[in-house]
Amino acid sequence: xxxPSGEKFKQQxxxxxxxxxxxxxxxxxxxxTWKSLSSAxxxxxxxxxxxxxxxxxxxxxxxxxxxKASTIAxxxxxxxxxxxxxxxxxxxxxxxxxxxxFLPITGFANAxxxxxxxxxxxxxxxxxxxxxxxxxxxxIVNGILSSFIVGIIYFIIxxx
Amino acid sequence: MRLFDFGIELDINLTxxxxxxxxTKPKNAKQIGKQTIIFPNEPKxxxxxxxxxxxxxxxxxxxxxxxxxxxxKFNEKTFEKAETKMFVYALHNxxxxxxxxxxxxDVLFSGDLLAQIVSASYCARLFDVPFMGIYxxxxxxxxxxxxxxxxxxxxxxxxxxxVTGSHYATAERQYRGPLELGAQKQKYSQHTVTAAAAAIxxxxxxxxxxxxxxxxxxxxxxxxxxxxxxxxxxxxxxxxLVQFFIDTDTKPDDYxxxxxxxxxxxxxxxxxxxxxxxxxxxxxxxxxxxxxxxxHEQYTSEGGSGCGCGASVLDAYILNKxxxxxxxxxxxxxxxxxxxxxxxQQGESMPSVTHLVLLEK
Amino acid sequence: xxxxxxxxxxxxxxxxLCLIAEILIIKTKISSARILVIFLITGVVxxxxxxxxxxxxxxxxxxxxxxxxxxxxxxxxxxEGVKTDGIIGAFSGGIIRTAAGIGAVTVFSYIVxxxxxxxxx
Numbered sequence: 189x190x191x192p193s194g195e196k197f198k199q200q201x202x203x204x205x206x207x208x209x210x211x212x213x214x215x216x217x218x219x220x221t222w223k224s225l226s227s228a229x230x231x232x233x234x235x236x237x238x239x240x241x242x243x244x245x246x247x248x249x250x251x252x253x254x255x256k257a258s259t260i261a262x263x264x265x266x267x268x269x270x271x272x273x274x275x276x277x278x279x280x281x282x283x284x285x286x287x288x289x290f291l292p293i294t295g296f297a298n299a300x301x302x303x304x305x306x307x308x309x310x311x312x313x314x315x316x317x318x319x320x321x322x323x324x325x326x327x328i329v330n331g332i333l334s335s336f337i338v339g340i341i342y343f344i345i346x347x348x
Numbered sequence: 349m350r351l352f353d354f355g356i357e358l359d360i361n362l363t364x365x366x367x368x369x370x371x372t373k374p375k376n377a378k379q380i381g382k383q384t385i386i387f388p389n390e391p392k393x394x395x396x397x398x399x400x401x402x403x404x405x406x407x408x409x410x411x412x413x414x415x416x417x418x419x420x421k422f423n424e425k426t427f428e429k430a431e432t433k434m435f436v437y438a439l440h441n442x443x444x445x446x447x448x449x450x451x452x453x454d455v456l457f458s459g460d461l462l463a464q465i466v467s468a469s470y471c472a473r474l475f476d477v478p479f480m481g482i483y484x485x486x487x488x489x490x491x492x493x494x495x496x497x498x499x500x501x502x503x504x505x506x507x508x509x510x511v512t513g514s515h516y517a518t519a520e521r522q523y524r525g526p527l528e529l530g531a532q533k534q535k536y537s538q539h540t541v542t543a544a545a546a547a548i549x550x551x552x553x554x555x556x557x558x559x560x561x562x563x564x565x566x567x568x569x570x571x572x573x574x575x576x577x578x579x580x581x582x583x584x585x586x587x588x589l590v591q592f593f594i595d596t597d598t599k600p601d602d603y604x605x606x607x608x609x610x611x612x613x614x615x616x617x618x619x620x621x622x623x624x625x626x627x628x629x630x631x632x633x634x635x636x637x638x639x640x641x642x643x644h645e646q647y648t649s650e651g652g653s654g655c656g657c658g659a660s661v662l663d664a665y666i667l668n669k670x671x672x673x674x675x676x677x678x679x680x681x682x683x684x685x686x687x688x689x690x691x692x693q694q695g696e697s698m699p700s701v702t703h704l705v706l707l708e709k
Numbered sequence: 710x711x712x713x714x715x716x717x718x719x720x721x722x723x724x725x726l727c728l729i730a731e732i733l734i735i736k737t738k739i740s741s742a743r744i745l746v747i748f749l750i751t752g753v754v755x756x757x758x759x760x761x762x763x764x765x766x767x768x769x770x771x772x773x774x775x776x777x778x779x780x781x782x783x784x785x786x787x788x789e790g791v792k793t794d795g796i797i798g799a800f801s802g803g804i805i806r807t808a809a810g811i812g813a814v815t816v817f818s819y820i821v822x823x824x825x826x827x828x829x830x
Binding site for chain 3: 218219221224225228229230231232233234235236237238239240243244258259261262263265266267270271273274275276285286287288290291292293295296297300301302303304305306308316320323326327328330331332334335336338339340341342343346
């Protein structure tokens with residue numbers, strides 16, 4: 189008898205497995221498309237409008253530059269997200285909003301604050317601090333990476 | 349390849365390379381067919397207890413669940429400690445209800461969903477009892493009952509106990525993500541049941557007999573979506589059930605109830621389909637504990653899952669009905685998806701196993 | 710009137726972007742983390758080629774609140790960093806410009822975590 193291997197196992201059962209997974213794909217209940225799309229649309233639009241409101245208010249009240257006002261607006265949105273996450277409401281908003289609450293900066297902020305609240309149980313250093321960026325890590329890592337690449341390209345272009 | 353060194357020598361030969369190894373069948377062989385074993389000494393479940401959370405109490409089995417946890421932290425600091433406490437609660441009450449003490453238990457079989465089965469071990473720590481940890485994911489209750497019956501019937505213990513359970517928060521933390529994370533759930537994902545149940549088995553006069561059991565094989569039909577555990581587990585449920593019917597030469601209609609652990613709505617539909625393809629029809633007497641434990645009002649999409657799902661329904665509903673005489677022959681087949689988050693992130697599919705016990709009154 | 714029209718544009722464009730994200734989540738098997746990164750990098754690229762500035766003028770918060778805005782900030786920061794600090798600016802520029810956001814999310818999440826506990830459902 190030969191030693192079994194994972195590859196051979198998958199090969200042997202490929203036909204049966206493909207048939208089964210296709211059937212499962214067919215009969216698995218899916219999210220009602222129209223409902224999800226419309227709630228994603230209006231919750232996403234609403235959050236962006238909120239951001240615009242904060243931006244305009246910051247410009248009006250503090251007479252700051254566009255850049256600073258933009259930053260202030262984002263910080264307020266982040267604060268609200270963290271608060272709602274802590275209270276326990278944000279995930280209900282996200283249940284309806286889907287992409288609408290996930291794509292704006294609120295998704296990023298919820299990922300970090302929910303991880304922070306969750307892993308506090310394992311202590312402030314080993315739990316909270318080490319698991320802080322687990323969900324949002326990809327954004328930070330890829331963001332820094334891609335901005336670096338842009339910078340380098342710009343630098344090289346600038347040399348000519 | 350098994351080697352028996354007692355009993356009568358028969359001419360059953362196994363080929364290993366060029367050599368032939370003589371096998372002997374023991375005098376007290378208790379196997380029938382290919383995967384099924386029998387317990388001629390009739391070990392009986394004579395005491396059980398379970399505890400659930402408010403969400404399960406709000407479901408269709410409300411009248412059957414007696415002990416309810418109002419606060420899922422069970423007055424503990426973390427959800428993991430609460431899960432351990434639930435195990436302790438279930439086991440302690442099962443023991444005292446039977447009129448025995450923990451000293452009377454010869455072996456405890458226990459397992460759970462958490463890494464290193466901590467809930468099981470930390471519960472066992474408090475009971476001063478010989479402990480064997482087991483892992484079958486959500487099939488743990490059946491696995492525990494099989495081991496208990498085997499040790500009793502084989503004369504290795506006079507009284508055996510098994511306890512298992514699950515907790516929504518701990519499973520979510522380990523398998524999916526922080527509780528407050530706003531991730532959209534798929535329509536076919538199941539809600540982990542917060543419940544624990546214990547059973548005590550022994551050679552007594554009164555109780556529910558464990559007469560036969562089928563030890564499941566690991567099946568993998570290539571499902572890779574960790575949210576779709578029902579689809580991953582249905583094939584092993586089909587495999588074990590079909591083998592049981594073949595080994596015992598019976599059919600689904602011969603039993604009052606066939607209950608699977610936590611296939612969920614999609615999983616149980618898939619099982620019916622798979623069983624029909626094999627020539628066995630699951631009729632009105634088939635129930636899936638996961639699909640039945642919540643009703644659709646409770647926003648749980650596909651139903652419940654977790655070790656505690658099948659275990660608590662078994663204790664509160666199935667055994668209850670059997671004690672009243674309403675069910676006489678019940679198949680309890682608990683289904684478990686054997687994955688971890690790491691291995692599925694590495695692109696692997698989800699294998700599953702289903703263990704089956706036949707209970708008779 | 711002008712502001713009302715602006716708000717309408719913000720709503721429509723922001724909603725549309727989220728709609729696209731939702732379509733990707735439902736119709737494809739791409740995980741949400743990957744979708745987020747795709748939008749992020751799109752923002753980086755759009756800013757690098759100069760298109761994002763026009764999008765921001767048109768729809769304001771509609772494009773800057775979604776994660777694309779974060780991406781564009783990173784790219785803009787890196788470009789400015791290179792202009793002032795040369796090659797070192799490529800490393801520091803992006804982070805410097807988005808530092809307020811990252812700092813805010815860290816501080817607020819920490820404080821919120823100290824006060825609140827997660828709830829089991």
